[in-house]
Structure formats: structure tokens, C-alpha cells
Amino acid sequence: MGDVTLEHVSKHYDDVTAVDDMNLDIDDGEFICLVGPSGCGKSTTMEMIAGLTIPSEGKVFIGDREVTNLPPKDRGVAMVFQNIALFPHMDVYDNISFGLRLRNYDKEEIERRVERAAEIVQLQGMLERMPDEMSGGQRQRVAIARAIVRNPGVFLMDEPLANLDAKLRVHMRTELQRLHKELDTTIIYVTHDQAEAMTMSDRIAVIDSGQLQQIDPPLVCYNEPANLFVAGFIGSPSMNFLDGEVTENGFVSTNIDVEFDPADLGVEPGADVTMGIRPEDVYLVGDEALVSNPSRRIDAVTDVLEPMGDEIFVYLKLAETTETDLEDTSGVANDQLLMSVAPDTDIEEDEDVTVLLDRSRVHLFDTETGEAISHGIETTVQTSGAPGTEAESDD
């Protein structure tokens, strides 16, 4: 009932393409997150599933029915909006029962269902209140009750937690997961917050510039990003990227080289590649016991420390360049590396340190197309000596 399929769906506005040839296959009962930066087309995608926007091309299916041109009311979907969108002139009971009353359910049935929905979202005893007498979290729960009361095949949630404060957001996140477990209905959830997507969903659909970049379970998106965009978008703080070139001996960039046999990874020597490494996969020398497949050592100077409590983010300056562009940490910066270390690490700003990378966690991307080439270099064994005893290489 609740499976949703988009076939080659596009939406063009006057001169903008909001969604470009989107193919999505969502299974019944799945919790799927559409993530991407603002303006990437994720909300438009959801509106096309809801029927609030009619696609320019392509087909939308819900269950086995094609719904491409059906109005929203005939699609059997329910939606929770970012601005909550409770009807301010109706009390909570009337808000929740709005859809049921439109469908001419009889009074007892409506009452029974509203009671049940209110119970699920823990709103008992508040049914007489008006929306403006409630807190943000309570209103959000009313909106969710209004959505679940009709037993829809598909829930659509458009950044429902974006307007809540941080603490409430985390709380509602768990509530939503509990709700999903309880109802076992398909949930399509739009968010720009990758942390929300990571924690809640069965699968994440990463969207950029109207195009689907990757649709996979959260950890697959995290560990095996399909391209540079997904690698940079998923994970906070973002992955480090270094531009370089493939040589006979592996990856070479201005400051960091990683050795591997290009043939094992199927790249031609001479190809332009971008290497990605997550901050938690950069280690201080001394912690290399944790690393199964360490790289050569890299000299660096600590720049800025960001203690987060459970870890410390360390910005490393790799070269002797004095100008470090901190604004550009998400993009490619060959002279800079972000590392995360344990909170009890003894480290100061402007300190000379030696670090190494976990080679099994190194990602390589084609610089031109952004497509991933490989995730982790495990196949090649390091050519020279044991990791701890190795001297600084001078390629």
C-alpha cells in the first residue's frame, strides 16, 4: 500500500529546473529521508508526491496506482509541515478530525480515532485547546496526530522539527522513531540536517541540484559515499578533501601522499583525483595502535582547537603557508586537515605534531566527475617497514 515510486520525474519552473529526472523506489513501511542543501529540490520532490505540485515530466506511483495528476486529497497521503500549519480557528479536536469530517465518517468513529491518535502522541486532555494556547512541541504533536488519524498509506514530513529548539528537536526525533515503529507506515522525511537523516532513517536519499546523488542506508552513505557531494554533505564536520594526482606509487598531492598500486583500484596513473578522509580517521602519532593500516607520517602544525566535550576538533596546517582559509573547511584545501582526537589528548594550539591517516578509510574520487573511485585502501600492503618505525617519506 505504502510504496512510493517516482519514474523519471522532473519539475521545471520558468528558467529553473527544480527536480531533474528523479527515480526513487520507496518500499512499504520504510523510513526514508530526503536530504540536501536548501534549494536542492527535496521539498519539490515531496510536494510532487503529495500532489501539491504537478511534475512537468515523469510519473508518480503510490501503491500500485499512478497518482501523477491526482489532487492531494485522493492520494491517501498525510503531511506534516515545517511551519506546522494547524488551522488557527479550530481547536485541537477539530484540527485532528478535519480530514475525517471531510470524508463524512460518523461521529463515534471520529471520536474513537481522535482519542486514539491523541493517545499515541500523548495529547490527552488537550483536545479543547486552541493552537495558540499550546507550546511548539505540543503543536507539532497535534500536527502529527492530524496526520496519523486518517491511517494514511504514506506520511510526508517536510522539515517538521526545523522550527523547534534543539532540545525539543532531539526529543521529537525519538518520538518520531517510536511512532514509526508503532505504526509501521512509510515515512518520507525531508530535512537539510544530515544528523536527523542519519539517526532516523532506514535509507537516506541525498539530493543536490535536483538530482538524486545516492540512496542507501545511513552508514553506507557515510562509509561509502557515491561521490564528492555525498561525502562532503554527510558527516559533521565534513570530510577533508585534498586534490592530487595518481602516480605509479599512489596518490600524490602538495602535502600528503598515500601509497597504493593504481592497478588494484582501477585508476590510470596521471588521473586527477581528490582524496577524502574523515576527521576521525586522522590520528596523532602515538595513537597508531588503533589504526590497522596506517599511512606514512605527516608533519603538521596545530592551528585552531575546537573542544566539543566528547572530542576535540583540531585544524592542522600542513604546509608552511601562513594564510589558512578557515571559511573553506568544507571544500578542498590542500594545506589544511581537520582531525578529531580524544578529549583528554594533551594538545595545544601552534604545536608541531605528526599525524597519520587510516589508509583503510581513505576515499578516492574522480576530481572531474566527482564519482567515487574507491573506499579504503586495504588491498595494498605498505611497501616499506612497519608503521611505527617508519621514517618521514620524502616524495
Add this chain to the structure above:
Amino acid sequence: MSSETPGAGLGSDDDDMERGPLGRWVDSAIKNPDRVYRAMFYVAMLFFLVTTLFPFYWLLVLALTPNNLIANMGLVPKGFNPEVFVAMFERVPFHLYMFNSFVLGITTTVLVLLIASLAGYVFGRLRFPGKGVLMLGILAISYFPPAAFLIPLFELFTGNTAISIGMVTISTPDLFNTPAPMVFPFSALFLPLSIFILTTFYGQIPDGLEDAARVEGTTRLGALFRVIVPLSAPGVATAGVLTFISVYNEFFFSFLMNNGEADSWAPIVAGILKYQGQFDTPYNLMAAASIVGVLPVAILVIIAQERIVSGLTAGALKE
């Protein structure tokens, strides 16, 4: 403030000066501007009250004076004849004329609110090419003088216009002495104002609410009448009251599109003229009828004034 501390500042030298009464008054006015503002407020209020209420009072004076004594009227009634308010209903069925006015007013108001709601939804909430031009067109039409339409409309509504379709010639139905030739021109004339008021209001309802209603199971129209209209109640009330009052006060079409009889849907204006006989002009009855005719609208405005004021200013304050 130098005036508060004697001996300091420029004004201190003037304290000993000999002043006339005007000088002292000016001095106190400068020191106490509040008193001046209050005085100005009273003067302005008095002016408005006199100009608006005096005609009303004078109608009362005329009504209470027996008709044979009405000549060279001053400010007080020459006699006391409250029976006039009964006599006016005996001479002319004025209640029927009032009923006609109400029916015309309410029909027009309902029609205008319906059409203006649809137009307001389109202009306020949808994006489409030519919107600005259309809005401008509506504004322009609202400035046309009704007299310009009168003769063609009269011909149309009295069945003097024939339309030929091929071999068949259909003449328009004769609607003279029915409500239609009044209600249609009224609606057309008073629509633009309502469209503008409702466009402003409907445009301010967040898109999310309409989307929510549509996902919950309404059509666009359903969302308009179940969510957007109730939330724009002050605007709808304003448009409705203004339309009703305009129709109630309308003279031109009300006078010309019927024969002036109560059973020909003639409104109040015809009723008042009906007192005019061949051999007498009962000014006291006409004055009494005028007062009775004004009362419903006066009551309506007093009840609805808060909404009208908030409705007219709400659109102006936002954005």
C-alpha cells in the same frame, strides 16, 4: 527644560515681562501643550458631530412638527407629534420598501462576496501572467461613472436588445420591476472594492495552511471556504458591510430600474418619494421615513465598526 528651572536659559529674562491676557495664554499653551491638543480635539470633534448629526437632528425637528406648521423652521420643533412614526406606515407601506432594500442589499452582498472571494483567491494566492494588468483593469472599471452604463443597461434589462444567432433572434428578457436590473449593476459596481480588500486578506494566509487543508482532503475551493475565508473574517466582514451599505444608499439604479411601487422591488429611496402627493408634500412624513430608513444601517455600523476599522487597517499595516 529651561522653563522648568527659573533663572536658567533664554526664557528666564521674560518672566518679569508685562503680558496681556493673550500673551499669558500663549505662554501657558507653550508650557502645557497637552491642553492645546485637548482643545483642538474638542473643536474638531464638535465640527464633525455638528456636520454629521445636525442633519439628523433637523430631520427629527421636521418629523415632530405637524405638517401644516412646517414653514420658516428654526432649531426647535413647532409642536410635538410622535404619531408621525405610525402615520408614515399608514400612508405608504414603508416597511415593504425597507424589506426590498434589505433583500437587494443582502442578495448583492452575498453575490459580491462569493465572486470577490474567488477573485481574491486568484489575485492574492496564485501566480499567473497578466495578473497586474487584470488588477489594473478592475481598478479602472471601478472608476467608470455609473451614468455611462445607464442607457445600455436600461435597454438590456427592459428587453429592448435583440441578439441574432443565425436565423434565430432572441430579445433579452424584460426584467424591469424585478430585483435583477438592480442587483447586477450593484454587484458589478461594488465588486472592485471587495476584490481589493479580499485580495489583501487572502494573500496573507500562509501557503502551508492551504496545502495542509488540501492534503487533508479539500479541493482548492474547499480550502478557500473552510480555511482561508474563516481566517480572513475581518476582511470578509468589512467587504460585506461596505457593500451592503453602498447598496442600501444607492440612488441611481434604485430609482430608474423600477416604477417606484413597493411590489416592483423599489427600495427606500422610492418609498420616501412616494409620500409626495399631487396636492400636498408631507415633509414631516418624509423626514420620519428618512430617520427610520437610516436606523438599520446606523445600527449595523455601530455593531460592526470595530471589525470594519480593523479590516480596513489590517491590510494597510502589514507589508
